[in-house]
Amino acid sequence: MVVPVASPSSLALTASRRWLSLVPGIVVLGVIGYAGKIAEQSIAAYGRAHHLTLPNIEYVLWAIIFGLVIANTIGVPAICEAGIETYEFWLKAGIVLLGVRFLLGDVVRLGGVSLVCVVVELAVSIAVMTLLGRAFGLSPKLTSLLSIGASICGVSAIIAAKGAIDADDEDASYAIAAILALGAVSLFVFPLIGHALGLSDHAYGLWVGLAVDNTAEATAAGALYSEAAGRFAVLAKTTRNATIGFVVLGYALYWIRRGGAARVGHRGAFLWEKFPKFVLGFLAVSALATAGAFTKAQAADIANLSRWAFLFTFAGIGLRTNVRALVRQGWRPLVVGVAGECAIALLTLAMIAGLAQRFLS
Amino acid sequence: MKLSRDWLAVIAAAVLVALVKLGVVAGIPW
Numbered sequence: 559m560v561v562p563v564a565s566p567s568s569l570a571l572t573a574s575r576r577w578l579s580l581v582p583g584i585v586v587l588g589v590i591g592y593a594g595k596i597a598e599q600s601i602a603a604y605g606r607a608h609h610l611t612l613p614n615i616e617y618v619l620w621a622i623i624f625g626l627v628i629a630n631t632i633g634v635p636a637i638c639e640a641g642i643e644t645y646e647f648w649l650k651a652g653i654v655l656l657g658v659r660f661l662l663g664d665v666v667r668l669g670g671v672s673l674v675c676v677v678v679e680l681a682v683s684i685a686v687m688t689l690l691g692r693a694f695g696l697s698p699k700l701t702s703l704l705s706i707g708a709s710i711c712g713v714s715a716i717i718a719a720k721g722a723i724d725a726d727d728e729d730a731s732y733a734i735a736a737i738l739a740l741g742a743v744s745l746f747v748f749p750l751i752g753h754a755l756g757l758s759d760h761a762y763g764l765w766v767g768l769a770v771d772n773t774a775e776a777t778a779a780g781a782l783y784s785e786a787a788g789r790f791a792v793l794a795k796t797t798r799n800a801t802i803g804f805v806v807l808g809y810a811l812y813w814i815r816r817g818g819a820a821r822v823g824h825r826g827a828f829l830w831e832k833f834p835k836f837v838l839g840f841l842a843v844s845a846l847a848t849a850g851a852f853t854k855a856q857a858a859d860i861a862n863l864s865r866w867a868f869l870f871t872f873a874g875i876g877l878r879t880n881v882r883a884l885v886r887q888g889w890r891p892l893v894v895g896v897a898g899e900c901a902i903a904l905l906t907l908a909m910i911a912g913l914a915q916r917f918l919s
Numbered sequence: 920m921k922l923s924r925d926w927l928a929v930i931a932a933a934v935l936v937a938l939v940k941l942g943v944v945a946g947i948p949w
Contacts, residue, residue, distance in 0.1 A: 650928030655935065839929035843936060852940065859939045862947040 583641015584870070586634070587648070590877065591869035594621030618781045618872050622745065625876020634877060645874020646714075649774050650836040652867030653796060657843030658852065658860040659789055665844050668790065672764060672797040675909055679768050679798070679902065680805060683709035686901045690894045699725040702809050703733035704891065708898055711799045711834075712737045712772030718802060718832050722810035735883060736895035741775035742879055744899075749782045751907075759786035761910050767794020768906040769899070774875050777868060796837055803832035 594617040605612035628634065634642060684705045691701025706719045713734050720730040748770065752762040762783050770776040773795050780791025807828055847857060938944040 647924050647928050650925060651932045654929055654932035835923065835925035836928050839932055843932070856939050859945060859947040860936060862949040863935050865949050
């Protein structure tokens, strides 16, 4: 049998075509994100010029709303889809760069506090979602996926778990749709509750990092409150993300015992494969900043690069939220999701209130 | 070998950090 071998020049051509196919979507992300920034600045300038006290709506929300409206009205051309999918790349790069704003000691201290909360949150989320899934008659694997999505990090955890527990595509898209719908709602609800309760930036950031499922939405919900809250939300969420391998491995082993999933090879290799590598990048940049590797101006530049990366992410959140697809998914997973998320949000809020006086300023 | 999106993000961020550190990129506005 003759195996066709691609020549180096044709491989290079394919690679460059693939990179080029990303450009239109990335341009769309940049334009929508920047339009959000202009909207925030224009409204603030108008208020100043006319001596009006207008609510300060962050560019984050504008970028999400613009993306949401475009994706659900005129739609996004197919040529832009590949580039829009890069929003997660920008999120991860932004988190790595944000490491410059954290001293390693703070990461260890706050990460330690977060980790304790994360362990409690994981146990409660999994228990609540499992009970609700059974009560509403969802399939066991859909219940597992919803539990994983609600306890760790939304979409990426569900995708990681889908392969590990051999779940159906339909179950995975159901779970993803429910988590995304709840993420979109949390963007509006969490800042309102945070302001109503007068939470500090630390407390609010930690709460959002623990209770909002998807990393992109947690980052946005934090940034909507304040820049400092956004940083703490990222730190808490990153701590939560770091546990993804353990939870997915636990579920994989559970389903293997029940004969519903293929064997897991080496457990260490499995954990490493599922571990979010950008956490290591975040810690490395934080370690460099702690060691004094950057001048004040350089640290400000790196932090600003992180903001630009997040600007692309926030545009992507709106653009990939398809309201019609969410409605089509039916009401039961959504009810389970809403009930579960409310329980998790309340519990984590109670935990934060308990911690606030001792650990958070 | 195909790099995961995680590693690509880490590498891209590392390149940017290096460019800032070396002074090639400076004065990033916001």
